[in-house]
Amino acid sequence: MAELTPMADVDEVIADGEVRxxxxxxxxxxxxxxxxxxxxxxxxxxxxxxxxxxMEDVTDGVQCFGGVSxxxxxxNAMEWVRSRCRELxxxxx
Numbered sequence: 407m408a409e410l411t412p413m414a415d416v417d418e419v420i421a422d423g424e425v426r427x428x429x430x431x432x433x434x435x436x437x438x439x440x441x442x443x444x445x446x447x448x449x450x451x452x453x454x455x456x457x458x459x460x461m462e463d464v465t466d467g468v469q470c471f472g473g474v475s476x477x478x479x480x481x482n483a484m485e486w487v488r489s490r491c492r493e494l495x496x497x498x499x
Contacts, residue, residue: 413417416468418443425487429495437494438462439487444476456485464490 420443424436442458456470457479471486473479 411473416440416442416460418445425491427491427495437464437491441480441483441487442468444473444479447472456480459483461487461490462495 421441444457471483
């Protein structure tokens with residue numbers, strides 16, 4: 407999973423909502439997540455793809471995750487979101 411240079415904002419948002427964290431302490435909380443449409447890394451059609459993600463109070467700006475296709479970059483981005491949520495749940499135990 408490649409974490410690329412952060413962007414200023416998520417362009418072409420395809421998902422914007424809250425993820426519920428369920429730590430063992432029993433006090434659930436929500437974290438807002440925005441996911442952008444995967445796009446080519448550059449103007450070269452054969453180039454890799456990136457998917458931008460922003461998580462409220464988790465990321466410093468928008469993080470971009472690479473892949474060899476739009477679906478691959480989206481899957482890498484969502485795996486990162488899942489792992490950050492697990493880390494947050496564990497940290498709040």
